[in-house]
Amino acid sequence: MAIATPPTRVAAERMERLDEIWQSRPGVLGWLTTTDHKRIGLLYFWTTLVLFGAGGAEALLIRTQLAQPNSHVVSPNTYDELFTMHGITMIFFFIIPMTTGAFGNYLLPLMLGARDMAFPRMNALSYWIFLASAIFIYTSLAIGKAPNAGWFDYVPLASRKYNPGHNIDFYALGIIFNGIASTLTAGQFIVTIFKARAPGMSLNRMPLFCYAFLAASFGLLFALPALTADTIFLFLDRNVGTHFFDVAHGGSALLWQHLFWIFGHPEVYILIVPAFGIATSIIPAFTQRRLVAFPLVAIAELLVVFIGFGVWAHHMYTVGMPTVSMIFFAAATAMVVIPSTIQVFAWCMSFITGFARFRTPLLFIAGFVFMFVTGGLTGIMFVAIPFDQQVTDTYFVVAHFHYIIFGAAVFPIFGGMYYWFPKVTGKLYFERPGQISFWLIFVGTNLLFFPMHIVGLLGMTRRMYTYPSGLGWTAYNLAETIGGFVTLAGILLLLGNLFVSYRRGPPAGPDPWHGPTLEWTTSSPPPEYNYAVVPRVTSAYPNWDPVDRQVDRLNLGDGAFMLDRGHEQPEVTPVDGRFAEIVRMPHESPWPPVLALCLALVFTMLLINRYEVAAVMGLLCLLALVGWHSQEPEGA
């Protein structure tokens, strides 16, 4: 339902009023104070894209150094900083904020039929904190003190004794800081999903995309505290002189590893689950078919995160654990595979039994299935403990996780960028260069990551800043480097295509794909209030329910259920989605960026060990919070 032209005078009046009510301030100030989930999503998008560029630049420097044996492109310490920052950037500052921050923020309320998140200001806060944490951690690179002990940062290498500079303090504080942003996002996604659905959208009518983000949010909420505690301990050990990880004083180096991976393994599923969500949105649209085995897939999405909490020690098979514990974790790892296989075959069967149109988004999803299965199959090999002990910490593992992360998390992000491009910009992208960009990226990543399996089996360990010739590794490494640059070319073509399409693409209209979910019922780009009429929902594919859309149109004609007396949004009962109340939402607040700034000051002061000043800055944070809450939503 395009609501570009209101059908009646009442409708026109009311839509004008909605426009007025929801309008954002113009200019930079509007962006600074915005609470609009779409704007926040776009802010996240641009920021994470730049960070992806940074992580990619680091990766290509790594590859350039490794293209030849014994080369001196970068110094050993620079190399260590590069791969550490590459890992941190890609995981904490690219995938998580790109999927949850950008895609989740922009699309979740749209798919739920809501006008905004349940806590719009908190949403803004999460962005500003995220931005501040990114600047914080990249400052370290700028001043030559970047974290250099790997993304999992094992102690005692990361302890003050072996790493006296501020490098690791940047890591510890940066990770805690970033974790606050992710926790805020996760928390309010959960509340939004349970509270802000369109009336009628009971849980079984919720799109799979939302299930995926629900799973990811629960994962973040319960996984991040382990990392936070771990990095707090690390910070205290390094700066206060505690002994959590110090064996000589009753601490334990393995404590770090356990806590890290208790976070770290759920984290990898948090990376992938939103990508599942994107895939389950694109597949129905381009096969024009409801996804096969919907309930199984929904359960699988939740289950994978849940079981993912019980497998962490499979990253630690070589630390000398008792065999029984290892076998326990191997069994759990074996179980975690089932939800993934369910999904893979549900997608495949949808491809086959639907009416597949291999346009660029679907190509990326097909590529994603291929890459995910390849990476997943090497993941399964690690279930055999002796084999894992043989190849752990070699490039075989690097191959596993790049297949699964690049192939299975980044491919859907690219596919999603194409798929929702018309929705966000109102323009169509160009199909031909789109398909070429897919093939470039597909060939590039396979050339980049496949040889890593072989070179790992040939004994090449991770995190070597250089390697000798004569071990049979050289040719593979060169191929990988070439693959890296082919990938770069593909990504640049993709971004170029979208950029040109934005300038010159043909208009898309509200629903170029005949997509299944609610976002395709509103105009492209959506108005600030998303939906003029609160949409009626009776299935998980509301845009394919012509009767309901007709009801929306009639409602609009009557000016009914337009909630135009303020920043209003309906809230529902959490499970069966019955209409519960109309709430007033806060709108435009300067406090989120202010609070983020104060927090940044706290972390900076902690970094340079000025604890008194940090406490004062903490008081500033509290003041900002008081200011924040002095603005109550009007009339609430």
Next chain:
Amino acid sequence: MKAPRKDRRFAFLILAVVPLAGCGGGDSANSLAPASHQARDIANLFWWMMGGAWLGLALVVALLFWSWKRRNRRGWGDDVEGDKPGEKRSWYAVVGLGIAMPIVVIATLFVIGDLFVIKTTQAPASTTTRLTVEVIGHQWWWEVRYPGTHAVTANEIHIPVNTPVRVEVETADVIHSFWVPELNRKIDTIPGRKNVVGLDADKVGVYRGLCSEFCGLQHAHMSMLVFVDTPSAFQRWLAHEEQPASRNPITSLASEGEQLFMNGPCSSCHAIRGTDAAGFVGPDLTHVASRTTLAAVTIPNDRENLREWIVNSQHVKPGNQMPNFDLSGHKLDALVAYLDGLK
């Protein structure tokens, strides 16, 4: 070098050509060229898993290809509501391929890998082997001790062929990981712990080992060589290694070098058994000249490299714990002559 028969049988499964042969000359670290029953079990496990993985991937690719064949089928957008015909069959496919099949496959893998192969790769219990070797990881070199004897060396381990050996690993600083791909899986050195792994080589030769846990700047140059000798050659080597350094340097130049070593900074970091030098920061140099490489397999051990190392170790292995020494001419010649005599 010819690939072992079993490897060749599956070699066609791997797309690119892996140099499958282990040369046993220290110039490969190929986990698929096993030289012990443990490594062989793991390699076989891998070949089977890889075969299975290719089948699994082929299945999914076939399904994708099938849908590609059916692309642009008529009916787009006609009838998106309601279930498609064949919905039941799709469900069966998902349950069968997505639940039943993986359960069978993974259960098999689990039983073979984690109940059987894991046994053979397990570390031997103490006192069940005749030989125990102690390996201590340092940033960035390996100290090697033979408990019960006086032998101490660095970065080179000698073991007899066809003899189970218990290797006990510890660390002097951060976490390292002891790994000789052609002989067995790896094991980490954890502060405050003694971990064990078994070696049981069945082919005489030299095998390369690598530190495989990131341990700082020179993690890349922290390798070792494992010499698998015949039992008699091993006994000879051990007997020699136990001897203190010869007290009578052969030439006067070398005696001068000895003086320099003892009175200079060298002796504060290095030990040479039978002399006053008893430092423990760097490797034991008692028989340094009998080793084939220097600085954890960074450079071959010859006079040229020895000179270079003493004068410019920070260039050879940037960041390593031994400083450069501003020596030249006669003094350097003397020092090198002395060290080169420590056979």
Next chain:
Amino acid sequence: MTDYAVPEERIARPAAWWGMWILIASEATLFGVFIGTYFFLRFKTGIWPPNGIPKPALVVPLILLAVLVGTSIPMRLAANAALERRLGATRLFVSIALVVQAGYFAYAVHDFSDQVHRSDITRDAYSSIYYTLLGASHAHVLLGILFNLWLLGKLARGFTTYRVNGAQAIALYWYAVIVITIVVYGTLLSARA
């Protein structure tokens, strides 16, 4: 308004209540990890607390705990009064809770610094986790106090739905603080066994 009539009665919890549960879940997990760490360190150490460190005192913490649990009553009363929009009663109960909480907190801080003087946080792993747990628990009490102060400030200017929901959420947070404190003391006192 066609078929979307708003129900008269509240049939679903407000978002504020959900939000507070999210915060509590996150905090509780953090404490869970701290406590896991405590026992991880404990079971790898023979003597606990390690030689020379006195076992934690029993009586004072238990009294403190009792006081703290007691404050749940005025908080509960305040939350109920807020629901009924009885302004005076709400203010009164919040103030009562606040005074007791502040007393608890003052004594806790005093006791904490006292202990640190006797045996430093940098002494060994036991001290590290002991003081981290205790400190984190006290910090949460402080946060609860700040919430209450803020609520009192807000109530100075009467009720809104927002404030009523706030009062419920803050009471909920306070119960969580109490539960967390009980678990923390239980953990720390387990060293006596």
